Amino acid sequence: MISVPNHRPPLSGNKWFIVFISLVIGACSPKLRPVPQPTVKTNTEKPATTTQKQVEKPPVKPTVSEAKTSVISLILPLDLPKAASGQTYTSADLKKANMSVEYYQGFKLALDSLASAGANYKLQLFDSKDDASQAHSLAYNPQIRNGDLIVGPVFPEDVKTFTSVLTAARKPIVSPLSPASPLTFKNQNLITMTPPLEYHAKGAATYIAAKVKPKKVFILSSGFSDEELYNSPFKRTMDSLSKRKIPVIATVITRGNLTPLIPQLSATEQNIFIVPSTKQAFLLVILHSLDTLSKKFPITVFGHPNWEKFSFLKAGQLQRLHTYITSSDRVNYKSGQTNMFLRSYRRAYRAEPTDFAIKGFDQGMYFGELLAKDDSSFQKPDQNDYTGIHNSFHFVKKPGVGWINTHVDILRYENFDLKKVE
Incomplete structure (x- = not known):
């Protein structure tokens, strides 16, 4: 009873x-x-x-x-x-x-x-x-x-x-x-x-290292310090799993400007971008920039687990960017x-x-x-x-x-x- x-x-x-x-x-x-x-x-x-x-x-x-x-x-x-x-x-x-x-x-x-x-x-x-x-x-x-x-x-x-x-x-x-x-x-x-958030970052890194196996990974940050709660465990996990053979390049993006990264992108293989931000203004700009970039380069995005809750994100755009997120409470x-x-x-x-x-x-x-x-x-x-x-x-x-x-x-x-x- x-x-x-x-x-x-x-x-x-x-x-x-x-x-x-x-x-x-x-x-x-x-x-x-x-x-x-x-x-x-x-x-x-x-x-x-x-x-x-x-x-x-x-x-x-x-x-x-x-x-x-x-x-x-x-x-x-x-x-x-x-x-x-x-x-x-x-x-x-x-x-x-x-x-x-x-x-x-x-x-x-x-x-x-x-x-x-x-x-x-x-x-x-x-x-x-x-x-x-x-x-x-x-x-x-x-x-x-x-x-x-x-x-x-x-x-x-x-x-x-x-x-x-x-x-x-x-x-x-x-x-x-x-x-x-x-x-x-x-x-x-x-x-x-x-x-906790660090295990979402580790989960994303584990999947990328095991399934995607890219030549390099870019982390696009807004500059807010709270994003390090995601960035640090992600980088540690990638470095450990790849034995540092997959470089993780972290950069702070201003006004959605991705031009400095273009020389490092591949025209034939998927370019992996990690976007750990949850800030609406930043996300709207950076996703637009990535969407524009995807017309010339293969783009895959891994986002923050909270993206699932954001109604301001556009499903069509996320789909075009081959977007992945991690989740700990998805019900089928x-x-x-x-x-x-x-x-x-x-x-x-x-x-x-x-x-x-x-x-x-x-x-x-x-x-x-x-x-x-x-x-x-x-x-x-x-x-x-x-x-x-x-x-x-x-x-x-x-x-x-x-x-x-x-x-x-x-x-x-x-x-x-x-x-x-x-």
């Missing part, structure tokens, strides 16, 4: 809050119909070669005893006092609260599915209020400290103050949504679920696994799942499966890979900063859409 402690009843007419409270109260209701479960695989496990072999395998049952109940604490920025009479949510506060509810719903749907197969969980929900002092206080809460797994807080400052208390070796603390570098927190217990809505999840979510909540709900579901499935085992698997994420709906999990363990999910997908613009190529 899953149990969730009740919070104060609603004192205002906030419809969102009433819906949320009804979900909390209903947390011990009969379990939902099982959702098809992606399998958590150890890194040494060999996949079945045919579908028939998978069917013939006996069902895997949790090796845990019926009496075992795994205690999971979710720490989310609900900011519940603002739902009280006389209080109001700002639009920013309400956005955070809705995000929290959506993540919670996805996470709980995953645990309900696993519970229907015999696993037992106690799901505790705590409000961080997106307040660093509240997060610091929660770190001393014995209900949280004595559980099996902590998921949250969400925002970097809250994670930093929370983890500053729990520095000794202990059970895992999951940073569920933030892509902030774990070097920010320096906590050996932390599991970073969203790959045409897959059978995704569609079965969508049906289960709609049936449970009478709503469409957001990206936060999907992430909550994937993470709930991953940790729920590991906790259901009668061993310490959930404390060894680097030994357990997972393929989910929005992303895959492949963790590396770094001394002093915990485990980091390093998996990113490579996407390419095709037919005015982004298609996964790796």
